[in-house]
Amino acid sequence: MLSIDKETFKKDYRQKFIEIHGKDLDEGTDYNKYEALGSLVRDYVAKMWIDTNKKYKENSKKQVYYFSMEFLLGRLLGSNLLNLGIRDTCKAALDDLGIDLDKLENLEEDQGLGNGGLGRLAACFLDSMASLSIPGHGCGIRYKYGFFSQKIINDSQVEVPDDWLKRGNIWEIKKTDKARVVKFGGDVRVDYTDGNLKFNHTNYDAVLAVPYDMPIVGYKNNVVNTLRLWSAEPLSNEFDFSSFNRGDFKKAMEYRDSVESISQILYPDDSFYEGKVLRLKQQYFFVSAGLQSIIHHFKSAQGNMKELDEKIAVHINDTHPTLAIPELMRILIDEEGFGWDTSWRMTNNIMSYTNHTIMAEALEKWPIEMFKKLLPRIFMIVQEIDKRFCSELKNKYVGQWDKVRKMAIIDNGYIKMAHLAIVGSHSVNGVAKLHTEILKKQEMSDFYYCYPNKFNNKTNGITHRRWLISANPKLTMFLKEKIGDSFITHPTDMINFEKFAHNIEVQNRLRDIKLENKRKLADLIYKDKGINIDISSIFDVQIKRIHAYKRQTLNCLRIMDLYNRLIENPNLDIVPRTFIFAGKSAPGYYLAKDIITLINMVADKINNDDRVNKKIKVIFMENYRVSLAEVIIPAADVSEQISTTTKEASGTSNMKFMMNGAVTIATLDGANVEIRDEVGDENIVIFGLTEKQVLNLYKTGGYVSQNIINNDVRLKKIINSLVDGTYCKDKNKFKSIYENLVTYNDEFFVIKDFYSYLEAQEKIDRLYRDKSKWQRMCAVNIAHSGIFSSDRTIREYATGIWGSKCLYKNLE
Numbered sequence: 001m002l003s004i005d006k007e008t009f010k011k012d013y014r015q016k017f018i019e020i021h022g023k024d025l026d027e028g029t030d031y032n033k034y035e036a037l038g039s040l041v042r043d044y045v046a047k048m049w050i051d052t053n054k055k056y057k058e059n060s061k062k063q064v065y066y067f068s069m070e071f072l073l074g075r076l077l078g079s080n081l082l083n084l085g086i087r088d089t090c091k092a093a094l095d096d097l098g099i100d101l102d103k104l105e106n107l108e109e110d111q112g113l114g115n116g117g118l119g120r121l122a123a124c125f126l127d128s129m130a131s132l133s134i135p136g137h138g139c140g141i142r143y144k145y146g147f148f149s150q151k152i153i154n155d156s157q158v159e160v161p162d163d164w165l166k167r168g169n170i171w172e173i174k175k176t177d178k179a180r181v182v183k184f185g186g187d188v189r190v191d192y193t194d195g196n197l198k199f200n201h202t203n204y205d206a207v208l209a210v211p212y213d214m215p216i217v218g219y220k221n222n223v224v225n226t227l228r229l230w231s232a233e234p235l236s237n238e239f240d241f242s243s244f245n246r247g248d249f250k251k252a253m254e255y256r257d258s259v260e261s262i263s264q265i266l267y268p269d270d271s272f273y274e275g276k277v278l279r280l281k282q283q284y285f286f287v288s289a290g291l292q293s294i295i296h297h298f299k300s301a302q303g304n305m306k307e308l309d310e311k312i313a314v315h316i317n318d319t320h321p322t323l324a325i326p327e328l329m330r331i332l333i334d335e336e337g338f339g340w341d342t343s344w345r346m347t348n349n350i351m352s353y354t355n356h357t358i359m360a361e362a363l364e365k366w367p368i369e370m371f372k373k374l375l376p377r378i379f380m381i382v383q384e385i386d387k388r389f390c391s392e393l394k395n396k397y398v399g400q401w402d403k404v405r406k407m408a409i410i411d412n413g414y415i416k417m418a419h420l421a422i423v424g425s426h427s428v429n430g431v432a433k434l435h436t437e438i439l440k441k442q443e444m445s446d447f448y449y450c451y452p453n454k455f456n457n458k459t460n461g462i463t464h465r466r467w468l469i470s471a472n473p474k475l476t477m478f479l480k481e482k483i484g485d486s487f488i489t490h491p492t493d494m495i496n497f498e499k500f501a502h503n504i505e506v507q508n509r510l511r512d513i514k515l516e517n518k519r520k521l522a523d524l525i526y527k528d529k530g531i532n533i534d535i536s537s538i539f540d541v542q543i544k545r546i547h548a549y550k551r552q553t554l555n556c557l558r559i560m561d562l563y564n565r566l567i568e569n570p571n572l573d574i575v576p577r578t579f580i581f582a583g584k585s586a587p588g589y590y591l592a593k594d595i596i597t598l599i600n601m602v603a604d605k606i607n608n609d610d611r612v613n614k615k616i617k618v619i620f621m622e623n624y625r626v627s628l629a630e631v632i633i634p635a636a637d638v639s640e641q642i643s644t645t646t647k648e649a650s651g652t653s654n655m656k657f658m659m660n661g662a663v664t665i666a667t668l669d670g671a672n673v674e675i676r677d678e679v680g681d682e683n684i685v686i687f688g689l690t691e692k693q694v695l696n697l698y699k700t701g702g703y704v705s706q707n708i709i710n711n712d713v714r715l716k717k718i719i720n721s722l723v724d725g726t727y728c729k730d731k732n733k734f735k736s737i738y739e740n741l742v743t744y745n746d747e748f749f750v751i752k753d754f755y756s757y758l759e760a761q762e763k764i765d766r767l768y769r770d771k772s773k774w775q776r777m778c779a780v781n782i783a784h785s786g787i788f789s790s791d792r793t794i795r796e797y798a799t800g801i802w803g804s805k806c807l808y809k810n811l812e
């Protein structure tokens with residue numbers, strides 16, 4: 001572990017400042033100070049990084065590569081200081097120099113290279129792999145523009161490019177010497193020489209993939225793993241300088257632009273798959289560069305290619321990196337000279353795949369013509385995989401053509417990436433128990449029947465280092481005081497806190513800590529929006545991507561209902577509540593955008609209505625991102641996890657809230673089920689349709705939302721207020737929401753679950769009034785949250801899927 005005293009740190013820091021800025025510390029701006037600190041921390045990390053790589057080389061343990069289109073890391077200065085074990089020293093040293101560490105940390109841009117859950121999970125996994133000393137690295141794309149920044153203008157979402165690199169990125173190191181060439185398009189000629197088929201790829205467009213490496217620091221264990229992100233650059237010898245000579249500058253620039261566009265933007269969509277050729281290019285680009293570099297590294301470390309599948313594991317995060325399967329086949333066959341069967345066996349042993357969604361509209365499939373043109377050799381390999389797979393199926397299901405067709409990889413003009421991922425991997429996992437069961441029973445039942453042993457569950461987790469220790473230092477201190485600090489490295493030890501749940505003093509302390517966190521959030525809200533909120537009100541929070549199935553609409557309708565009731569009866573006895581929302585909508589997802597506008601307009605109306613605004617307020621916080629979540633979550637009293645049962649694969653914010661002592665109101669969906677099992681029914685508030693009821697209603701079609709609305713005055717009033725000018729003068733503004741609920745029969749059972757949700761909310765109100773009972777529930781939630789640390793999840797992946805071992809300890 002890095003050991004450094006305050007005085008040395010001060011000296012190092014001063015020196016670093018002068019070195020990079022060429023002026024004295026007291027002449028520097030805050031940003032200069034941040035840069036110097038980041039740069040110093042990076043120096044500290046550098047030696048450990050080199051040592052870790054040496055150790056990996058020496059003991060030749062299996063290396064895991066986590067391939068993901070998204071890594072949503074957030075800020076890194078704070079977590080690196082924490083994991084190095086020097087945060088307190090650094091804070092004290094900077095204090096001496098009159099510099100506020102928190103302020104510098106807040107200057108760092110979020111690294112927002114992901115849409116939401118899947119990308120943040122990848123980031124938590126990197127942290128856990130390094131902290132458990134598992135040789136596990138990330139491989140992805142260095143998008144020039146991350147997930148867009150959200151502005152709320154006239155109550156609606158406006159997208160602004162996220163130019164996160166404009167001031168540079170202190171954590172990355174460009175490795176020009178490790179660049180690889182990725183080939184697109186062209187022709188493949190098949191030659192038959194010496195009894196072997198040879199595939200000659202010609203006339204292709206070559207793109208240079210340049211890696212930028214970022215250190216992933218383990219928690220106080222000297223381990224530094226690598227996140228390698230690829231950036232696309234023109235190949236210098238491909239750059240058509242002759243065009244310059246002819247003065248055809250435009251043509252040369254077009255070539256450059258088309259290459260650079262590959263790593264230009266992150267697709268801001270997590271809901272509807274779109275068959276854009278640029279996205280397919282992105283996928284092949286990073287997967288090909290990643291695998292080439294892994295194999296190059298393996299061979300240069302004297303690895304025996306025949307043992308490749310014992311020495312590396314490649315994980316595919318959703319179907320997005322599935323091309324890793326045919327690309328590895330290509331490398332093994334075309335470049336390494338292995339036969340099909342050996343290559344297929346190795347590829348299968350190496351690859352594993354996680355599914356993160358059952359939403360049919362999000363499943364990736366590529367039109368054959370587009371695929372073939374862009375990736376001719378890869379297409380041939382996919383065709384061969386499909387041919388062999390289908391012939392296996394035909395033998396198994398004699399005469400059942402429909403079944404074979406349904407399961408085929410290539411069908412009806414499309415390549416189905418989930419099918420390719422399942423067939424090419426030795427492991428397929430879901431991300432929560434319920435989700436895995438649904439995959440097995442419904443979505444992927446045919447495949448489960450064929451390969452029952454491939455399927456397994458790995459319930460998601462979150463890194464408690466970021467989401468508790470770093471985000472909630474006050475609660476962390478208090479836990480240490482009560483149960484010691486073993487939970488820092490063994491998060492399930494938090495269970496020792498449960499015995500204090502009944503202790504009045506402990507309950508009071510928990511309440512005080514929550515109040516301080518609420519004050520911090522209230523200050524931020526005041527600063528951002530000029531709205532004063534009452535910190536003794538219940539902070540009722542729903543923060544996540546805006547999506548019909550996540551049912552922000554349900555939350556909003558009950559707020560509208562409460563508003564109606566308060567107007568009717570100003571003396572209505574409720575505990576004051578502040579409803580807090582945050583989340584981004586995909587730019588082209590109009591319904592979700594309308595939901596954002598509705599929340600903001602309901603907020604305007606309520607916050608400005610003096611008849612009610614002492615009791616309720618509604619806040620929509622702009623630009624949801626990791627660093628904002630770190631402020632909101634520790635301040636939450638109530639965690640809203642209200643998706644239509646069966647639709648949320650797992651959810652991970654549910655775990656973050658629980659770990660910070662919020663009480664969950666939830667449907668029995670995703671990991672909520674496991675949270676309920678952990679804390680018991682008395683420490684969570686459950687409502688809504690069950691899995692069976694939902695599946696049954698979908699199957700029988702026995703649900704008509706209009707029938708419920710028409711027979712219910714209260715509901716009718718709320719629904720009508722969407723289109724009668726109550727919240728927006730333009731009566732058509734929320735017509736889409738209205739029509740979804742009424743005309744199109746409410747696909748996500750908002751109306752059906754409405755009263756059940758209201759009852760649950762009334763229960764929350766009652767529970768909160770009993771101060772002691774409420775704090776007891778919070779304490780139990782904290783105590784049981786350790787199991788949802790991503791350390792547990794990663795141990796399960798390492799032992800159950802990757803067959804990888806730790807560098808330093810055994811995987812207990």
Ligand code: 26W
Pocket residue numbers: 115116117118119121269270271272273274318356357362363431460648649650651652670
């Ligand atoms: C349109 C292409 C696309 C489709 C799906 C892009 C991204 C996705 C992701 C799979 C969406 C996603 O982030 N899923 C979430 O993954 C989390 C981590 O496992 C789960 O906790 C969430 O329930 C799931 O919605």
